Amino acid sequence: MTVEGIGARVARKEDKRFITGKGRYVDDMAVPGMKHAAFVRSPHAHARIGSINAEAAKGMPGVIAVLTGGEMAADGIGNLICGWMIHSKDGSPMNMGAWPALASETVRFVGQAVAVVIADTKGQARDAADAVEVAWEELPAVSDVTSALAEGAPQIHPEAAGNLIYDWEIGSKPEVDAAFQGAAHVCRIELTNNRLVPNAMEPRAALAQYDAADDHFTLWTTSQNPHTARLVLSAFYNVAPEHKLRVIAPDVGGGFGSKIYIYPEEIVCLWASKKTGEPVKWTGDRSEAFLTDAHGRDHVTVAEMAFDANNKILGFKIDTIANFGAYMSLFSSAVPTYLYATLLSGQYDIPLIHCNVRAVYTTTAPVDAYRGAGRPEATYVVERMMETAARELGVSPAELRRTNFIREFPHQTPVIMMYDAGDYDASLNAALAASDYDGFGARKAEAERRGKLRGIGISCYIEACGIAPSKAVGSLGAGVGLWESAEVRVNPVGTIEVLTGSHSHGQGHETTFAQLVASRLGVPLDNISIVHGDTDKVQFGMGTYGSRSGAVGMSAISKAIDKVEAKAKKLAAHLLEASEGDIEIADGEVRVAGTDKKLGWHEVCLAAYTAHNLPDGMEPGLKEGAFYDPTNFTFPAGAYVCEVEIDPDTGHTDIVSFVAADDFGRIINPLIVEGQVHGGIAQGIGQALLEGCVYDEGGQLITATFNDYAMPRAHDLPSFNVSTTETICPSNPLGIKGCGEAGAIGSPPAVMNAITDAIGNNDLSMPATPEKVWRALRAAGGGMREAAE
Amino acid sequence: MYPLSYRRASSVDEARRLFQEASDAAYLAGGHTLLPTMKQRLAVHDVLVDLTRIEAMRGISVSGDTLTIGGGMTHAEVSESSEVKGAISSLAAMVGSIGDAQVRHRGTIGGSIANNDPAADYPSAALALAATIKTDSREIAADDFFTALYETALEEGEIVTGVSFRIPETAGYAKFRNPASRYPMAGVFVAKHKDGSVRVGVTGAGMEGAFRWHEAEEALAGNFSGEALAGISLDPGMMMGDIHGSPEYRANLVAVMAGRALANLGSAEAII
CATH class of the missing domain: 3.30.390.50 (CO dehydrogenase flavoprotein, C-terminal domain)
Incomplete structure (x- = not known):
């Protein structure tokens, strides 16, 4: 390890501009003559559009155009798509309803756009949007999956009878049922995985510019994957052909999945920029973010696990209903199926698993991947189950897990995944030691003397990252491959630009990717630039989500570096009259091993470009590209221990300690990894204690502002105790597993296991608000008077 | 966007006059309720009359068993005041727990009392400390002041110029x-x-x-x-x-x- 290379705690190169307010976000972009868009949105959860009267709005100051869905359809703009085909267990394809960017007949969630006003200023656009008159014919709404599946529920899309999108399964139900026959104990739990609003710090935004001279579009947008955006905008929405559309995702202030998707607003801005001949900008406000960003989670699950007399798991049955909201968002169909059910084996040797998933329409905002995407939902089911079963079986939660841990690799689970490496004992032991698990009894007794209830909970999560082998996901219904691309451009002076298909929106790629190059080519970090987020600069790439940029994006860079290195060595061997195999590159020098013969790195680079003295047949220049398609998923895993103290009088939960022991494989920058874990745990604790998206029965979003939607704040959180154990990932050249989502995946069950341990009542749902805890405590016979005695 | 005038009053009389001259004015103190409400277009006013520069509404004093705080004093000023800490330390501590630092440096006692948000901190102290609400025209006992959600005994255009608290044991x-x-x-x-x-x-x-x-x-x-x-x-x-x-x-x-x-x-x- 060098001071700047792989494994070094390098402070993030990008932080200077972020911390000093010098970041360049979409809303910072301006082009001459730029106009502003404001959307007319539905106040109703479900309504037919009788008519839209824009006459008054069109006459208002500054208004250039008021555009509606009918005009979009007439211009051939396509409906939004879902890019992953799922078939129901009867073989039928998923039932997808049409989602036009501007609704012209029916709206199906509060906030759905029906028209757009383009005006000189943002204020004028908003004023005119308020003046657009829509004749609504209200239809009945339905917000939750149970009601949506009930007999006589409002029919949301004609394509999906009974609001059922698909009824999918994995595993053999008869085989699992048979295994349950021989069980010594069966544990059953019912869980809700609460719906979340992503709340990235930067709201979504788009600026579209149409150049009539070249018939060319430029779109600046808040995207995690600008190339995918360009592909979808051209191939499916017919906004512009791919070679006539440049998509730029500059600095992006957080995504958490919500900026993977292509939303109606980007499509409308592009289309409107050509329609009006003016550049059009839209920057969402926080209210629009609450109403229209794709939400996360929202599962209802019943699970049963069968154990033999030795507490070994015999089988696992899971029945889940997933709320998809009003429309199928881009990756929505994959989240509760291949990103969820395939992780239900957890860290355990489970011979048989059956999972049934029903995906359901409701009149709420669309639901899609959010930090973890299916894997937090799976971990929540598995780890609430393990802790509950341990209590029922009368064994320690750690012991029940150890009894069932997978210890031989590779391990084929019954749900597709082939775990390649891991050491679950190591992370659990590290977490138990760091949390002083054995000393909990004394702390609990001490808390009791102060009138407080202490609880401790474990969560041993696994996730699948590095998504994904393109052939594998293709066979499962994905519409795209999930490889990554990279190009390493060495300049004649030896400085280096790395062009990556990954996109950084908080992950610190400008630092970690440069560390890889520094390690391999001996160049200082300051001489390396990472270029991303612009389809005119970077070759096609797949973007950043699913903790894939280390394992997949950096592997592509590594492959490109291999080629650069080979060429540089060949050239240096020629110049130094040595054998290629004896050349080594380090510390800014290219040396012949074991001799004092050497050249500066910059001399070799310059020689490549002057081309005065190249080996026979060598092309000038030093620039190489690579595509990397992973051979397997990667499997980060770890053990989290949460300790809580509860005030029985109020039900308030104080997290007194949180320990994370993660195995992320090889770590490039421990500082950045710790930051990712801290952020993930904060989000997971937010889900467990605070965040709950609530729609009322009429489909109105009750938690539509931060006044009602509780985000975690610093003082809600303890100082985290994080550490890592390491098993190198054998499935990629760098040994990386991925770390971006682990905290959000592993922490909710740890928190809930701790609270339910403290109050002696397992019947508690997230978010565990003070009132819910207070009620659960009273239902369990606790409560202030009794506890005080 | 709609036309909106901002007027800064230098005296209570001037504030009253500016308020009466407008067709639909609102007094602006810390603005923590008013401004978000206006941004969401739930309230529309043609004139905002800023009360925060009125010298007569500033100051904190103790006289006998009474602590008097000017209506324009911010939560930060009240919570950090040695007079308040010395007279009613729990009041200083309560005010120091309102919102966050930014809120405490803008929000005022007069604004909080006049707004009577059902979840504001000050009204509970005003009731418990038998406060007297002083306005530009009269004095009102706290018991008679808070009448309903966001409703007070204040007449249209009346200004809370100060609050006197009874210093307790x-x-x-x-x-x-x-x-x-x-x-x-x-x-x-x-x-x-x-x-x-x-x-x-x-x-x-x-x-x-x-x-x-x-x-x-x-x-x-x-x-x-x-x-x-x-x-x-x-x-x-x-x-x-x-x-x-x-x-x-x-x-x-x-x-x-x-x-x-x-x-x-x-x-x-x-x-x-």
């Missing part, structure tokens, strides 16, 4: 915050006065806004400790309910916070 405050907004879901100010009377002001929980809990006052008059509250409870039918707390839960919180306030006399406790 001892007092304490405790609140349980709403996890999202951080306003109190239940805030209880208890005060034992020098004449032996006890007053208990409750905010955040009542269906009609801040109120005095008379049953608790009677129980505490004989025994000013948490034990005296055992066995008495509030009717959930009188409590607010929302997604953060049902009426039953709020009734419980009020009882618990009353006990915490009594256990923390001279200070303020904020949970969450």
